[in-house]
Amino acid sequence: MEDIKPPRQRRDPRVAARLDVNLQMPKGTHNYVTDNVSYRGIYIACEEPLSLGRLVRFCTSLREGGDPVQMLGLVAHRVNRTEAEEAGIKPGMGLNLFALGPDHQRAWRHFVRTAYEADPRAREHVRSTEFPRIRLALPDVDALRAFAQHNVPEGNIFLRSADLHPQGSRVFLDLSIGRSQSAVAVEGIVMEFVEAPRQNRGMRISFTDPDLAQSHLLAHIDAQ
Numbered sequence: 001m002e003d004i005k006p007p008r009q010r011r012d013p014r015v016a017a018r019l020d021v022n023l024q025m026p027k028g029t030h031n032y033v034t035d036n037v038s039y040r041g042i043y044i045a046c047e048e049p050l051s052l053g054r055l056v057r058f059c060t061s062l063r064e065g066g067d068p069v070q071m072l073g074l075v076a077h078r079v080n081r082t083e084a085e086e087a088g089i090k091p092g093m094g095l096n097l098f099a100l101g102p103d104h105q106r107a108w109r110h111f112v113r114t115a116y117e118a119d120p121r122a123r124e125h126v127r128s129t130e131f132p133r134i135r136l137a138l139p140d141v142d143a144l145r146a147f148a149q150h151n152v153p154e155g156n157i158f159l160r161s162a163d164l165h166p167q168g169s170r171v172f173l174d175l176s177i178g179r180s181q182s183a184v185a186v187e188g189i190v191m192e193f194v195e196a197p198r199q200n201r202g203m204r205i206s207f208t209d210p211d212l213a214q215s216h217l218l219a220h221i222d223a224q
Contacts, residue, residue: 012038013122015115023050023073024057039112041076041096049078049093058097062111069107072098132165133172134205135183141224144177148217152210156191160202164193171205175217184220186213 014036021042023030035045042058050056058073073095084091099105116122136159138144151157165171169190174183188205195201207213 012040013116013125014038014043015112015119015122017112017115019060019062021058021060024059025054035090035092037112037115039109041094042073043092043094045090045092047081047091049080049091050075052076052078056095058095062107067107069104069111070100071104071108072100074098131170131172131187133174133185134159134161134163135174135176137176137178140177141221144175144217145221147175148214148221152186152207152214152217155210156188156204156206158202158204160200162201164195164201164203165190167192170208173205184217186216 015038017034017037019034019037019042021032021034021044023032030050032044032046034042036043052075054075056073056075058071059068061068075093076096077094079087079089079091079093081091097108099108113126116126138147159173167190171188171190173186173188175186176183187208189208191204191206193203
């Protein structure tokens with residue numbers, strides 16, 4: 001039994017999704033509709049949530065005519081009406097999900113990832129945490145400005161690095177000034193990499209959206 005989670009342990013963003021689900025228990029089956037979903041769980045808005053710690057069998061169809069996806073669900077938290085009114089959310093319950101086999105896990109992750117990609121805020125969060133990050137320290141603000149005004153409009157850069165990522169990988173360049181811990185991120189794709197000779201080892205990275213990257217960098221510089 002495998003916990004549904006992304007490659008690293010972290011809190012996953014929730015994204016709105018309405019799914020008809022069945023929660024099966026020894027004394028019968030209850031039908032619900034999800035309010036939001038994540039890689040590792042769901043939230044169901046309902047007036048009478050199940051008891052905390054209740055273990056159920058979760059079943060749903062992710063597309064019309066598709067095979068049902070089944071998982072184990074554990075009621076991890078409950079929100080009563082008073083708490084919901086104070087928090088500005090709907091009363092209900094949150095369930096942690098545990099896959100019953102790799103096929104069910106892959107189907108659920110694909111469904112949730114598709115929902116993430118359709119939601120700008122969730123998409124940004126997932127991409128920023130799941131994509132590899134490459135640190136690039138520039139000596140000063142002038143060097144960062146030159147990078148934004150000259151390197152970025154060219155569409156790509158060759159970055160010498162001992163750590164290489166496969167061709168086609170999406171990455172984030174974290175650009176900083178000197179030893180500053182503050183960095184500004186720019187998204188790119190590895191177009192090619194060179195393994196040898198050692199002095200030329202590195203990757204050619206194409207900027208996903210050069211215009212957006214340039215405006216993002218210049219705004220960061222102006223805020224300094």
